[in-house]
Amino acid sequence: MLRNLTILALCLTMTGCLFTVDSREKSRTNQWSDADLTRIEIGKTDADWVRTAFGSARQKSTADNGTEIWRYENVKQSESEVGLFLIFHVDIEREDSETLAIEFRDGVVTDYWTESHRH
Numbered sequence: 840m841l842r843n844l845t846i847l848a849l850c851l852t853m854t855g856c857l858f859t860v861d862s863r864e865k866s867r868t869n870q871w872s873d874a875d876l877t878r879i880e881i882g883k884t885d886a887d888w889v890r891t892a893f894g895s896a897r898q899k900s901t902a903d904n905g906t907e908i909w910r911y912e913n914v915k916q917s918e919s920e921v922g923l924f925l926i927f928h929v930d931i932e933r934e935d936s937e938t939l940a941i942e943f944r945d946g947v948v949t950d951y952w953t954e955s956h957r958h
Contacts, residue, residue: 863918870894870911871939876951879941884948889941896941906949911939933957 896909942950
């Protein structure tokens with residue numbers, strides 16, 4: 840009985856320091872912000888303004904009808920570390936990317952959208 844109480848007391852005193860969590864997040868690529876998107880006006884904003892505001896597009900494509908789509912990318916990496924002292928340890932890495940696609944016709948923005956991806 841005394842042995843069981845000793846083990847229980849030992850377990851209870853150690854529980855506060857057994858479980859660890861560490862988390863880090865960083866932006867690897869950041870070509871635009873939500874505030875930048877609010878400044879785009881469909882039918883008014885031109886390609887020169889977009890190039891100045893966002894820089895060079897990661898990818899450009901042109902459709903048969905002359906419509907151009909420029910793609911920009913934001914990438915965030917996060918790492919988490921979870922452990923239970925001497926029992927297990929897990930590292931979790933995740934990369935989230937968001938692509939901004941801007942569609943142009945005759946050098947003026949006709950549409951834009953974002954696409955989210957989780958890796």
